[in-house]
Amino acid sequence: MTNTKELSLEQREELLNILKKRFEKNMNRHEGVEWANVQAKLEAHPDKLWSLNEMERTEGEPDVIHYDKETDEYTFSDCSGESPKGRRSACYDFEALQSRKKHPPENNAIDMAAAMGIELLTEEQYRALQQLGDFDKKTSSWVQTPSDIRALGGAIFCDYRFGHVFVYHNGADSYYAARGFRGSLTV
Structure with missing residues (x-):
């Protein structure tokens, strides 16, 4: 690089x-x-x-x-079967990373995506992707979070279980080994 x-x-x-x-x-x-x-x-x-x-x-x-x-x-x-391995264990954004007092992750999804020149999927894009295959059956992926949810300290993520897309919320400062993010790029 x-x-x-x-x-x-x-x-x-x-x-x-x-x-x-x-x-x-x-x-x-x-x-x-x-x-x-x-x-x-x-x-x-x-x-x-x-x-x-x-x-x-x-x-x-x-x-x-x-x-x-x-x-x-x-x-x-x-289109990896699970959330991309090289983008897991990241909280949602820089503000969330800064607010984390104990055991902060190394990075955040929004800044990682920006550095890569891509954007996090929206919930709509995530649902459309699931029409092309079954993704995130064991992992989950942060998606673009509406500003009103983010203003309250939250962020949303999605996964695919039981034949359905589920949308969840979490504190934006949370991070898990099985949660990353999926991106999109238009050319």
Whole structure:
């Protein structure tokens, strides 16, 4: 990883190969989308490739989950079976991290996502992702929290149990080994 947020030619080729294999293996996530068009878009936006590499590095297994014909944009999301391992044990945001007096976690979801150039999924996006597979059957993922809930010290997270998406609340300063976050990136 470099400070300029650019990948070497070798890193780009390796990442594109990984993404292409995942894309071809999971066509149900992006029916009617051609990999050649996705790759051309990615090659035109090296900063987005860097962000996708961060998603991959933290074990998110990013894949295309949506194509907007009007804007000609592809949306990638973390499609790992469970919440990405490299993004767990984080509280919700910096304010929550600062308020934690004992045993603070190393990081928070909002700042980690921003540093990666991605956004936390919304509850709506999380529910849409679950239409493409069963995710977070043993883990949970922070999602974007409405400001009124956050103002009261809370944050929300989701998981998938018993064939349903569940939305829960917790103190924003809480963190667990089985809770991380899923992100999205539009290219």
